[in-house]
Amino acid sequence: MSQLIWDGLFVGSFYALIALGYSMVYGIIKLLNFAHGDIYMLGAFVGFAALTSLGGIPASLSIGALLVVMLVSMLLTGTAGVLIERLAYRPLRGAPRLAVLITAVGVSFSLEYGVSAIAGPNPRAFPIRLEGNVFSLLGARISLPQIILMLIAAVLMILLNFYVQKTSTGRAMRSIALDRNASLLMGINVNSVITRTFFIGSALAGAAGVMAGAYYGKIDFLMGFIIGLKAFTAAVIGGIGNIKGAMLGGLVLGFVEAFGAEWFGGQWRDVFAFAVLILFLTLRPTGILGERVTERV
Amino acid sequence: MSENVDTTLAPRMTRPPSSRLSRLFESRQLGWVALGIAVSAPFVIATPYALNVMTTAAIFVLLASGLNIVVGYCGLLDLGYIAFMAVGAYTSGIIAKAFDLPLIFTIPAVLVMTVLAGLIIGAPTLRLRSDYLAIVTLGFGEITRITANNLTVTGGPSGIFGIPGLLKIGDFDLQSPAVFYYVTVIIVAGFVLAAARLGRSRLGRAWRFVREDEDAAEAMGIHTYRVKLLAYIFGAIWGGFGGLLFAAHLSAVSPQSFIFLQSALVLMAVVLGGMGNMRGVVIGALVISLLPELLRDLAAYRYLAFGLLLIVVMVFRPQGFWPSLGYEPERRKPDIPDPAGATEASR
Numbered sequence: 001m002s003q004l005i006w007d008g009l010f011v012g013s014f015y016a017l018i019a020l021g022y023s024m025v026y027g028i029i030k031l032l033n034f035a036h037g038d039i040y041m042l043g044a045f046v047g048f049a050a051l052t053s054l055g056g057i058p059a060s061l062s063i064g065a066l067l068v069v070m071l072v073s074m075l076l077t078g079t080a081g082v083l084i085e086r087l088a089y090r091p092l093r094g095a096p097r098l099a100v101l102i103t104a105v106g107v108s109f110s111l112e113y114g115v116s117a118i119a120g121p122n123p124r125a126f127p128i129r130l131e132g133n134v135f136s137l138l139g140a141r142i143s144l145p146q147i148i149l150m151l152i153a154a155v156l157m158i159l160l161n162f163y164v165q166k167t168s169t170g171r172a173m174r175s176i177a178l179d180r181n182a183s184l185l186m187g188i189n190v191n192s193v194i195t196r197t198f199f200i201g202s203a204l205a206g207a208a209g210v211m212a213g214a215y216y217g218k219i220d221f222l223m224g225f226i227i228g229l230k231a232f233t234a235a236v237i238g239g240i241g242n243i244k245g246a247m248l249g250g251l252v253l254g255f256v257e258a259f260g261a262e263w264f265g266g267q268w269r270d271v272f273a274f275a276v277l278i279l280f281l282t283l284r285p286t287g288i289l290g291e292r293v294t295e296r297v
Numbered sequence: 298m299s300e301n302v303d304t305t306l307a308p309r310m311t312r313p314p315s316s317r318l319s320r321l322f323e324s325r326q327l328g329w330v331a332l333g334i335a336v337s338a339p340f341v342i343a344t345p346y347a348l349n350v351m352t353t354a355a356i357f358v359l360l361a362s363g364l365n366i367v368v369g370y371c372g373l374l375d376l377g378y379i380a381f382m383a384v385g386a387y388t389s390g391i392i393a394k395a396f397d398l399p400l401i402f403t404i405p406a407v408l409v410m411t412v413l414a415g416l417i418i419g420a421p422t423l424r425l426r427s428d429y430l431a432i433v434t435l436g437f438g439e440i441t442r443i444t445a446n447n448l449t450v451t452g453g454p455s456g457i458f459g460i461p462g463l464l465k466i467g468d469f470d471l472q473s474p475a476v477f478y479y480v481t482v483i484i485v486a487g488f489v490l491a492a493a494r495l496g497r498s499r500l501g502r503a504w505r506f507v508r509e510d511e512d513a514a515e516a517m518g519i520h521t522y523r524v525k526l527l528a529y530i531f532g533a534i535w536g537g538f539g540g541l542l543f544a545a546h547l548s549a550v551s552p553q554s555f556i557f558l559q560s561a562l563v564l565m566a567v568v569l570g571g572m573g574n575m576r577g578v579v580i581g582a583l584v585i586s587l588l589p590e591l592l593r594d595l596a597a598y599r600y601l602a603f604g605l606l607l608i609v610v611m612v613f614r615p616q617g618f619w620p621s622l623g624y625e626p627e628r629r630k631p632d633i634p635d636p637a638g639a640t641e642a643s644r
């Protein structure tokens with residue numbers, strides 16, 4: 001029981017980290033960034049390339065190296081997110097939703113098969129593998145890397161929350177989410193704020209990618225597809241566009257999956273997650289924390 | 298960049314085509330010409346490989362014409378369309394194998410199952426906003442594949458094989474490659490024609506209206522939910538028959554055939570050809586399915602190229618290469634501010 005809760009918490013914090021990017025972008029420009037999961041994959045591959053070029057790293061330094069590589073990867077994936085927004089999404093702002101969605105599918109496709117063309121279609125082993133002592137707490141088996149990764153995720157989320165709640169850019173983001181035209185009239189540079197949002201969301205996904213690579217030890221060019229879908233599920237569960245909701249949704253989805261896999265068998269894990277998504281979208285599309293929004297015509 | 302927004306969404310072909318070329322392309326005989334080409338193709342090249350490729354392409358055309366009903370006519374983005382093909386293929390394969398029937402007798406079962414699948418997927422989701430719908434259909438597509446992968450009745454990861462042929466009367470076997478190709482072409486032609494006629498029917502007009510402006514359509518007395526559900530069910534039937542032909546063609550079905558990549562490829566055929574225009578979609582499907590055969594050496598880059606092409610088409614020519622006549626852009630939702638104004642003011 002406590003093992004399931006711990007597993008759910010751990011996987012959930014990954015989902016939450018990726019769901020944040022989905023949710024922030026959706027909250028601000030109502031765009032479903034389909035390629036977000038692939039940014040996560042890109043982050044893992046950037047981390048892979050950086051670590052490989054560094055050469056052999058002594059085991060005692062692996063945490064430090066991982067942090068440095070994670071920062072590099074965050075910078076690069078953030079930049080990639082900004083480029084994607086500039087080249088693919090901005091020209092279509094105001095276009096019909098269908099066109100934007102199809103573009104997002106195209107971006108996702110290009111990222112996946114671009115990485116596959118460069119790095120090869122076969123899975124790669126991540127150069128750093130976090131291993132540590134396993135100890136048990138209240139009957140749950142907990143390992144040191146799990147704690148470190150969860151701490152990193154928690155720190156990133158706390159920083160993000162501070163950024164959105166306390167800084168002027170964060171305030172600008174929230175005001176654009178409420179009313180873009182009014183924000184424009186108030187002198188907010190809407191485009192630059194949207195660019196920053198994309199940067200932050202993509203950087204968080206990139207960090208999650210490096211962390212996943214170091215923890216699971218294996219990366220491939222389609223790894224972002226399912227997790228992108230699940231992060232979206234997490235964002236919807238919490239209430240899309242809501243930052244705290246995305247964190248909560250990630251944890252809830254982690255629990256649901258851990259218990260679902262326990263009760264129905266591990267091979268149904270993904271089915272269970274998507275069934276929860278469909279259930280939420282039909283019964284409570286605004287999520288747990290979301291407010292009811294009537295669509296204006 | 299932002300100046301593009303207004304122009305790309307403007308209708309490109311509001312007046313009747315005047316040049317000889319466009320008159321040719323809009324001519325009513327074009328369908329017969331295409332059928333003629335399809336029928337005479339085996340006389341030009343009839344190696345087993347070529348017949349195999351051509352049959353696959355014909356099945357792909359059927360899938361694209363079905364997705365065109367959902368995406369092109371009705372404007373609902375379905376990212377899990379291949380699930381309907383999976384339902385059709387598995388239904389026909391399992392029943393034909395279990396009762397040792399020729400595949401042709403499973404048609405009623407395929408029809409029932411795909412309509413059911415369309416209802417199950419469509420009924421709870423069609424009230425959702427369009428972007429939610431896209432991701433839910435994607436989830437359904439994955440659920441279908443994973444379920445097929447896990448159940449024993451579907452043969453698990455290795456799928457089912459040794460599926461009986463379409464029909465065999467005495468010495469006449471529909472399963473021989475050339476005959477099967479012609480059978481496929483006839484069935485596909487029938488479905489493409491039916492889809493095109495549907496697009497011009499009263500229901501087809503309702504679909505277009507829903508695509509252009511759902512609220513206005515609702516206000517005009519169109520039962521939008523029912524109309525959308527019908528689009529879904531028709532799309533499901535087309536996909537199911539694609540699956541039936543697929544099962545007959547390969548005599549084996551396995552979950553790997555129904556990954557998201559396949560859904561995306563069908564979608565690309567619809568988008569590149571021109572959403573809503575059946576002729577464009579047929580050509581798009583042929584290009585998407587035949588191009589990789591011609592460019593074998595560039596296999597590693599072809600999906601990358603497809604993805605980039607999708608972006609470029611949406612940014613510069615969202616109505617596709619060959620849009621339907623009188624294409625009207627979707628009205629802008631007022632909650633999205635004018636992008637041109639936004640960029641100008643913030644610079």
